[in-house]
Amino acid sequence: MTETPRERYRAQVRTEIKERAWEQIATAGASALSLNAVAKQMGMSGPALYRYFAGRDELISELIRDAYRSLADAFRAAAEPAPDPAALARALRAWALADPQRYFLVYGTPVPGYHAPSDVTGIASEIMTTLLDACATLPPAGPRTPFDAHIEDHRLWAAGHPAPPAVLRRALTCWTRLHGVLSLELAGHFTGMEFDPALLFEAELDALLG
Amino acid sequence: MTETPRERYRAQVRTEIKERAWEQIATAGASALSLNAVAKQMGMSGPALYRYFAGRDELISELIRDAYRSLADAFRAAAEPAPDPAALARALRAWALADPQRYFLVYGTPVPGYHAPSDVTGIASEIMTTLLDACATLPPAGPRTPFDAHIEDHRLWAAGHPAPPAVLRRALTCWTRLHGVLSLELAGHFTGMEFDPALLFEAELDALLG
DNA sequence: TCGATGAGTTATAGCTTCTAACCAACGCGA
DNA sequence: TCGCGTTGGTTAGAAGCTATAACTCATCGA
Numbered sequence: 001m002t003e004t005p006r007e008r009y010r011a012q013v014r015t016e017i018k019e020r021a022w023e024q025i026a027t028a029g030a031s032a033l034s035l036n037a038v039a040k041q042m043g044m045s046g047p048a049l050y051r052y053f054a055g056r057d058e059l060i061s062e063l064i065r066d067a068y069r070s071l072a073d074a075f076r077a078a079a080e081p082a083p084d085p086a087a088l089a090r091a092l093r094a095w096a097l098a099d100p101q102r103y104f105l106v107y108g109t110p111v112p113g114y115h116a117p118s119d120v121t122g123i124a125s126e127i128m129t130t131l132l133d134a135c136a137t138l139p140p141a142g143p144r145t146p147f148d149a150h151i152e153d154h155r156l157w158a159a160g161h162p163a164p165p166a167v168l169r170r171a172l173t174c175w176t177r178l179h180g181v182l183s184l185e186l187a188g189h190f191t192g193m194e195f196d197p198a199l200l201f202e203a204e205l206d207a208l209l210g
Numbered sequence: 211m212t213e214t215p216r217e218r219y220r221a222q223v224r225t226e227i228k229e230r231a232w233e234q235i236a237t238a239g240a241s242a243l244s245l246n247a248v249a250k251q252m253g254m255s256g257p258a259l260y261r262y263f264a265g266r267d268e269l270i271s272e273l274i275r276d277a278y279r280s281l282a283d284a285f286r287a288a289a290e291p292a293p294d295p296a297a298l299a300r301a302l303r304a305w306a307l308a309d310p311q312r313y314f315l316v317y318g319t320p321v322p323g324y325h326a327p328s329d330v331t332g333i334a335s336e337i338m339t340t341l342l343d344a345c346a347t348l349p350p351a352g353p354r355t356p357f358d359a360h361i362e363d364h365r366l367w368a369a370g371h372p373a374p375p376a377v378l379r380r381a382l383t384c385w386t387r388l389h390g391v392l393s394l395e396l397a398g399h400f401t402g403m404e405f406d407p408a409l410l411f412e413a414e415l416d417a418l419l420g
Numbered sequence: 421t422c423g424a425t426g427a428g429t430t431a432t433a434g435c436t437t438c439t440a441a442c443c444a445a446c447g448c449g450a
Numbered sequence: 451t452c453g454c455g456t457t458g459g460t461t462a463g464a465a466g467c468t469a470t471a472a473c474t475c476a477t478c479g480a
Contacts, residue, residue, distance in 0.1 A: 004478085005477090005478085006425090006426075006427095006477080006478075009427090010426095010427090013427095026322075027322060028321070028322055028323060029319070029320075029321040029322050029323075030319075031241040031321065032321070034466085034467065034468090035467085035468070035469090036466075036467060036468080037467095044427095044428070044429090045428080045429065045430080046429095046430095046467090046468090046469090047428085047429080047430090047468095047469075047470080047471095048427075048428050048429075050468095050469070050470085051426075051427060051428080055468075055469070056467095056468065056469090101319075101322070104319040107393075107394070107397065107399070108318060108319035108397075109239070109240075109311075109314040109318035109319040109397070110239075110397045110398055111238070111239040111241065111242070112236075112237060112238055112239050112311070113238060113239075121402070145413060145416070146409075146413070147409055147410065147412075147413035150405060150406065150409050151405055154403075154404035154405040154406075155404070156403070156404045157402065157403030157404060157405070169413070172410065173414065173417070175390075175394070176387070176390035176391045176394055176410070176414065177386070177387050177390050178390070179390045179393070179394060180385075180386035180387050180388070180389045180390025180391070180393075181386045181390075183317075183389070183390075183393060184317070184385070184386055184389060187317065187318070187319070187320045188320055189317070192331070192367065193364075193366070193367030194364035194365070194366045194367060195360060195361055195364040195367070196360065196364075199356075199357055199360050200357065200382065200386070202357075203355060203356070203357035203379070204383065204386065206355070207383070214447085215446090215447085216446080216447075216456090216457075216458095219458090220457090220458090223458090244435090244436070244437090245436085245437070245438090246435080246436065246437080247436095254458095254459070254460090255459080255460065255461080256436095256437085256438090256460095256461095257437095257438070257439080257440095257459085257460080257461090258458075258459055258460075260437095260438070260439085261457075261458060261459075262458095265437075265438070266436095266437065266438090
């Protein structure tokens with residue numbers, strides 16, 4: 001497992017490329033990411049980057065992978081010491097506000113042709129698992145809904161998690177509702193409307209858990 | 211108001227350009243929209259399109275404007291003969307599924323530098339008004355929340371709509387929650403998870419209005 | 421020390437947006 | 451009916467992008 005100096009150099013350059021790429025994405029969006037500009041910013045010329053990434057798509061795929069990984073880590077950290085949906089939700093918002101374009105790389109507009117790298121599904125299910133664990137700690141809410149019946153027969157996505165259907169449904173609604181407020185806030189659809197997005201987020205969280 | 215033949219021809223070419231652009235966007239996403247390809251598809255060569263649009267950005271702005279207009283019209287049509295939030299919600303989903311990329315042009319990932327044309331705010335507030343009208347027909351729900359107090363002091367965005375704060379809050383939650391489920395569905399985050407997105411949407415609608 | 425590996429370079433093809441210059445056709449007024 | 455201006459369309463070209471090919475040179479290992 002001892003790394004040669006070459007490998008260390010290579011890894012270091014790769015991470016610097018990704019850092020510059022993140023800067024560009026944060027200021028101009030993922031669609032404006034330019035390998036040329038990244039290379040020029042690093043003092044080397046264009047095609048040198050192709051030693052490190054097969055192309056623009058592979059670089060973006062790598063960034064998406066890292067974004068998923070980062071979110072999964074933030075979730076895992078927020079689930080300590082005890083799983084708590086509210087803590088998870090606030091961690092999600094903090095993670096999103098720290099770098100909105102990173103959030104959009106995960107949950108934003110998909111490019112019709114593009115397929116995310118296959119290993120992100122593993123990370124996505126890791127995220128879902130921590131969310132399910134947290135939702136399982138909540139007191140069972142309300143009567144059984146028709147959707148619970150449907151989900152009981154279609155719980156393959158829960159990856160064998162032993163939670164009852166009501167918990168699965170709760171996790172799903174946590175996901176969709178928090179994404180709803182967050183993505184609209186990050187996309188700037190609340191600017192100009194006077195209210196405080198943080199309060200709306202907390203209100204939605206209250207309605208979800210209270 | 212009588213149009214000269216020149217103006218009619220000009221308007222026709224403009225709409226054909228937009229139609230081709232929509233086709234491209236539907237199949238490859240807005241980031242892949244190429245003026246050159248549109249022109250070639252119409253049998254004319256590249257720079258000819260600049261007689262009709264100042265550039266790629268203006269064309270996209272025009273498409274965004276049309277998308278807003280289309281959504282506002284769909285909403286207005288769904289509010290006949292009587293305002294009904296459930297009808298509005300289902301119209302929204304149908305409108306979104308008919309052309310997901312059109313939905314993302316309105317509610318998708320924003321480009322940091324880009325600013326939407328100023329007149330879409332008028333259309334957006336028209337959409338919000340029909341939503342508020344529909345939500346005002348619902349029986350008042352639940353106790354007064356802390357967020358109601360906040361929104362009562364920050365209701366500038368309601369554009370003078372006379373609805374009480376509880377209705378404003380309801381309209382906001384309709385917006386964010388429906389967008390939450392819809393955008394995740396359209397982005398393909400539910401593919402692989404076995405359940406039926408339509409049922410999840412209906413379940414969320416039930417929770418919202420029931 | 422020599423040879424292979426690999427990082428970085430320039431050159432080039434092909435794509436894009438967009439400007440400039442030019443041409444031709446259309447329509448309107450005299 | 452005859453010009454002449456407006457306007458649509460063209461080609462040429464600049465600047466930028468992705469990506470490949472070919473080449474140079476340093477570094478690392480045997």
